[in-house]
Amino acid sequence: MCVIIYDGTWEGWLTLVFEMFEFKVSVTAIYRNEQPLQQDIFVPWKRVTTDKSKAQRVWKGLQLRIPKYAQENLFCAFLSELPQIEATLCSAVCFYFSTVEEGHLAFGRNDVLTIHQTAKMVNRERHRMKAFTRFKKQKNGLYFAVIEPDFNVLPLINEHFMRRYADQRWLIYDTKRDYGIYYDLNLVSEVKLTNETVLLDDMVQLEEDEILYADLWQQYFKSTNIKERKNVRLHVQHVPKRYWKYLTEKSI
Structure with missing residues (x-):
């Protein structure tokens, strides 16, 4: 033993x-x-x-x-x-x-x-991360997304996003485990930010059109919400609150 x-x-x-x-x-x-x-x-x-x-x-x-x-x-x-x-x-x-x-x-x-x-x-x-991952286009052309899943699901979702966004450079970063997956239009590789705070602040520099698209999406989400049929309990059941801080439509 x-x-x-x-x-x-x-x-x-x-x-x-x-x-x-x-x-x-x-x-x-x-x-x-x-x-x-x-x-x-x-x-x-x-x-x-x-x-x-x-x-x-x-x-x-x-x-x-x-x-x-x-x-x-x-x-x-x-x-x-x-x-x-x-x-x-x-x-x-x-x-x-x-x-x-x-x-x-x-x-x-x-x-x-x-x-x-x-x-x-x-x-x-894994299925929730496929649905709740939100990319934001940066000024350098990189599509960047931050997630914080309960489990280490990055190895399970890389092929899905590689097929879905095959013509875009993207990076999905798991802040809970401090590593991410980066797609360079050819391969997906694991990356780790050497200075997470500095790099994340730099990546927040969104492209001007991205800010407009985010605002349009938030307004659309708000306008299609029928107050009389609002069911918070059901909504939270399908979209738990722990994911809200990374959802563009929730940043209202």
Whole structure:
């Protein structure tokens, strides 16, 4: 039994799984990047170094054991960043690699059910980010959007926006996790602002037409709102308040 520390990446977690089997260790807890502040002196800890070849071997093995949607559920659950979700994933993967067939459907197990339920929450957030992401055109021609999702969904929405805005340079920045995805008309890559405050202030310099379009959109939203049929409860249900500060139509 041991406590595992890894770098917090998907490949790092797959490497962790490989070493669990290689060294035949039982994991009591998993931490990202840093050693836990309070640690049981009777339980040793191990730091896992990401190895792409090991990660690939584990992923190929999973592809043979479970269908594609179950593979995607694993990845979505990992992106939830919930406390100790990695340990739950490890428990489920060990079960998948056992002799049990269709282990991903064993919802009587707590780990399998948790992955299924967590993946649904992450996918719901992914769809909301597709709908609630608002770009603003900057003077340099870059379309810039700020989001703050509950889960780390940027890896799940990059292809959607690359297809939808294939002829525009854009940047979507997750302020909660301090990184973004940038499309340069060819590829999507991860970026991190070296000086977030300065760069964000610079990017707020909107193109003059963008200010006009934002005003028109706000006026349209306001004029189509029928006060007599206003249902705040239903509206908040579909558009939770935590997203409002990044919606152009709400900046009225």
